[in-house]
Amino acid sequence: MSITPDPAAQALLPLLEEQNTSISFTRFDYDDAYRLGSAIMARAAADDLKITVAMSFGQQRVFHAARPGTTADNDEWLAKKFRVVARYNAPSFLISTKYRARGLDFNQATGLPISEYVAAGGAFPLRVNGSIIGAVGVSGLVENLDHDLVVWALEAARAAGA
Known part of the structure; x- marks a missing residue:
């Protein structure tokens, strides 16, 4: 199914691409994972957000x-x-936005089953020295807010030296 290309999505792509390439750690271990997840949950509690976090x-x-x-x-x-x-190998919001920018439905364009894949914001790769070691994700808000919460936490962790 073709939908109308989304100019707002097109305008957002450079920022999402920059986040994808710039958010990386020199090290990230189990303790860092606990701190990152706990920071997201603390923010969710403070803002009364109904979310689930996984890493x-x-x-x-x-x-x-x-x-x-x-x-x-x-x-x-x-x-x-x-x-x-x-x-x-990219944030789910970046993939979602790429397809919306082109006026395409992700699942129909890729043939990937919606029962297994959803390109909606909120999951972000965990990178150490540029290599993906895992992912962190939030679910419960609208996709851009799920994404923004994860990026906020990753940037704070990186600034703190995780």
Whole structure:
């Protein structure tokens, strides 16, 4: 299915591409994962956000927490977003935005089943020295806010020396 190309999505692409290439760590371990996940949850508690947070190193889940008002559906969304990150080596919001910018539906254009993949913002690759070691994700808000919360936490962790 073709939809109308989205000029706002086209305008957002340079920022998302820059985030994708610039957010990387020189090291990131289990303790860093706990601190990152906990920072996201602290912000969610302070702002009363109904979100689920997950983080993985490869296939291993290294952090998971959910706030009141979330359901198992949030976990399913995270799994689908993480598959997009793993397949494209890029944030799920960047992939979503690329398809919207071209006026395409992600699942129809790729042939990937919506039961397994969803290009919606909120999952971001964890990189150490440019190599992807896993992903961090948020589900529960609209896609740009899920993405922004993850980017905020990653940038804060990087500034703190994680």
